[in-house]
Amino acid sequence: MRSMRNLALCGSAFWIAISCIVISDASFAAARADQTQAATAASADKPSTDTSWREGLKSGANGPIPVIVVDQFGYPTQSTKVAVIRNPQTGYDIDASFKPGREYQVVDRSTGKIVKSGAPTPWNNGATDTVSGDQVWWFDFSDVKTPGTYAIVDTEHNQRSVEFEIDDHIYRRVLKHAVRMFFYQRAGFEKTEKTAGQSWADRASHLGPGQDPFTRSWLAKDDPSQEKDLRGGWYDAGDYNKYTSWAARNIISLLRAYDQNPAAFGDDFDIPESGNGIPDILDEAKWGLDWLERMQNADGSLLSVQSLADGSPPSAAKGPSFYGPPTTGATLMGAAVFAYASKVFSARAEPELKAYGADLAKRAKEAWTWASKNPSVLYYNNDDGKQPGSQGLAAGQQEMDDAHRLAARFEAAVYLFEITNDAEYAKLVEANFASIVPEWGPSQWDAVGQEALLYYARLPGASDSVKSAIIAKFATRMTQNGDQLPMVIGKNDPYRAPMKDFTWGSNFSKATQARLYELLASYAPDPNLAALAKSAGLGFLNYIHGVNPLGLVYLTNMKAAGAENSANTMYHSWFAYNSRRWSTVSGLNPGPAPGFLVGGPNPYYSLDPCCFAASGAPNFKCYMSGAFSLCRQGFSPPLGQPPAKSYLQFNDPWPANSWAVTEPSTGYQAAYILALAPYVN
Missing domain, CATH: 2.60.40.10 (Immunoglobulins)
Known part of the structure; x- marks a missing residue:
């Protein structure tokens, strides 16, 4: 469910502090070995042994x-x-x-x-x-x-x-587990005991007859000629569906996290590609990109969504896979991620990655061309009201409104301008930059648009007047908007992570707020403001890590990384409520895999309306279902609580609807990784 190097060292960011010097191959190799050893030690797990902290507590x-x-x-x-x-x-x-x-x-x-x-x-x-x-x-x-x-x-x-x-170095091991969440979410990939741990090993999923390698069109289920090989990618959230636009957004965030602080990401995160000389976050991003390439049609368009069957563990899923038609929004996000990823991979020294980057650039241009010729192709999956016949195709609604399609087009133009220096892309950006973030922003809701604006402002070909306008407006609004820095300065939140709205996915909002303050620290006009913004951003991470009314780390099963009291359950098809082994961390049962960021407190949580249906109504007692017994449990919390306490460690299905509180998502995860990376040494 969803709601929502043979290096040329001169000028390189890594070597800027020592200018341009000549070092021997042996010296460089020794220095790199020392750095690798130090990074590996810092990312190694250090389990919590604090078993007595709860003594005397209710x-x-x-x-x-x-x-x-x-x-x-x-x-x-x-x-x-x-x-x-x-x-x-x-x-x-x-x-x-x-x-x-x-x-x-x-x-x-x-x-x-x-x-x-x-x-x-x-x-x-x-x-x-x-x-x-x-x-x-x-x-x-x-x-x-x-x-x-x-x-x-x-x-x-x-x-x-x-x-x-x-x-x-304390956050390095946390980052490792956060990135590994994407490995656990891989579809069509075996999780061995060596890579996933004995507790979460599983065969490759969704590779059987009628599944991902043989995905049929939702609009032509009986036509084998339209089968496509769409294996790979990540399960989007607690269900196993895959969404083009959201996967593209996640990859951009992962690559941005790497781009801003490459030293934070080692080749030692214990995924199958570890040790290949390439930072594991790039390997993980490539896994997602390879799936998006399969979602791209020969004409440049990208399919919008892929619907997969559930099962616990994932390899138990036997139902068929279906894909939805191409849309303008999905194709624009494909253009954006292919262009940005082209920049990142083309900058690598490995010839195969340079070639990969060149191919991504070609794909980005083809996607842009199709979207420009087809500016309003829409498809509302899983919604018979808006799209008759679509009910059952995936879960979350991936279609965009006009404003978000413009934002996707804007972002794609930013990255295409960077890799091509074509003035036509810059023209589109500079004609629309003032409308990407609303007048009351930036906020937790439009951090993505703000990020794209600031990214453009650092490109050498952008006009000086637009650069200045973007940066000045951002700094002014962050420092003067009453919902931003004034809340920090005024100490509005006793848990030191103030934000305007507490809603579904509040931990995602906490992460995006952290990111806004990190951006402010980068663009602040004076050092004091930069230091204040950096401290403010860390406050939101402290909140996720336990400085909250529950004293709970909102990442699952993190004892191995040093957290004694972390989330012990979540809504997820793999780690399901009826699984003795994986439902909850308890005794000898391992519970869910480590490092998943759960949704967080949600004051808008409610039981399904069928719990309250009148006698004689079609949905009375939830259609006379045995699940009606869940309605009687009360669920307070999360019901009837102050917003920040609207949380319960539960994973009950419909009609308890725990996904509104504890479900993770790769979108939440990518935002958290992007927020955490600047603080990792």
């Missing part, structure tokens, strides 16, 4: 109710570090009231040494935050910069936080 619907929350992975040495002490006033955890002691300590867990002491500071003079329902205190320990393992301790009440690290 339990609730989501597990232990913490009183002191921190980023469970930890903090870079020079970063802002704030522990949040919480006293619930409304919500399911109201009985776990807590008044902090007068002194808090930062304790080195390896030595027992107290490295800092001080009093916590009440947030907003002791007011209760309406978004979380909590009264909160802050304990700032930003001056603790020595690498090590620590905990925040309330000595008066004998309470402490989960252990965490202070180190400049």
